Amino acid sequence: MDFLDSSVMGKPVWMWGVFLGVVVALLVLDLGVLHRKVREIGVGESLWMSAFYIGIALMFGAWVWYELGEESGEEYLTGFLVEKTLAMDNVFLISLIFTYFAVPPIYQHRVLFWGILGVIVLRAIMIGLGATLVAEFSWVLYVFALFLIATGVKMLLLGDKMPDIERNPILRLLRRILRITPELHQERFFVRQPDPTTGRRVLWVTPLFVALVLIEIVDLIFAVDSVPAIFAITTDPYIVYTSNIFAILGLRALYFALAAVIHRFRYLKVALALILVFIGSKVFVAGFAGWEKFPASISLGVTVALLAGGIGYSLWRTRVARLPSAG
Secondary structure, eight states, X not given: OXXXXXXXTTEEHHHHHHHHHHHHHHXXXXXXXXXXXXXXXXXXHHHHHHHHHHHHHHHHHHHHHHHHOHHHHHHHHHHHHHHHHHHHHHHHHHHHHHHHTTOOHHHHHHHHHHHHHHHHHHHHHHHHHHHHHHHHOTTHHHHHHHHHHHHHHHHHHHOOOOOOGGGOHHHHHHHXXXXXXXXXXXXXSEEEEEOTTTOOEEEEEOHXXXXXXXXXXXXXXXXXXXXXXXXXXXXXXXXXXXXHHHHHHHHHHHHHHHHHHXXXXXXXXXXXXXXXXXXXXXXXXXXXHTOSSOOHHHHHHHHHHHHHHHHHHHHHHHHHHHSOOOO
8 A cells, every 4th residue: 555655756656557547448448349350430430439538538637636636637638638639730640641651441540559559658758758857957848838939830830731751751761771561461560571682581561560650750749749838737747648648549539530521620720839839928927927837727718719719710711611602
């Protein structure tokens, strides 16, 4: 019992155990029960699964609110919403990667599932490093805040820019160091085939594995935005990590529905840019005002308002665009 009450990054071991237990149960349910066989996931199933994951995330947030208090609960919800918005923006790049490698929908869930496992590890490392830096050097928060403001302004100025996957340096490097089969081999990441030079059977990677690597790289790049964003909301590593992971867990379920209608959310990036600018700015506002923290309730309210405004305006504008012109 003493071990369960011992502190790890500011929270008792049993609280971390509750979180990890929920995550493991969700992953086992997903891969071991719901998707034991490779099959295509429809939009309807995607929406139901996404609602399920969001419900679990909100119930966990309610538990955090009960255990740690109102402020921690509001910080968790704010972090969850910000990360969810960033993850939705991530869907566009994932869709481009699947299209480039011609990965059919029936195999996409496998890539996304293993991608989530990589995300859980990578985010733990990045958040652990971030927490250490913030604890040792409080001025790092202001560096994070400046980075968020610069990122938000850059997003507003550049708008939508199509990335060229063919010229991606990571893809070029993988092609140089790995044997990559020219075609998919169903859901497999690795196959044994003859070497064209020696004729010996050697290990090759399939385009499905390359797509997985690129998706992990994409998440790593997005984490450079999301990790400073959540630390600008709260410096509690427990709130930072749990809100991040629950938002990402639901992304895989939401992907199949969102990828089909991503064009309807064309102005969501503007809302996201404004959210990043706001989150970065509030760190400086709190410092100048002499507050220990910017009020969590205001952070949550502004984030919800910007997100709702971006979604509502996107849906309205795309609806108007699809109406037939008069005459």
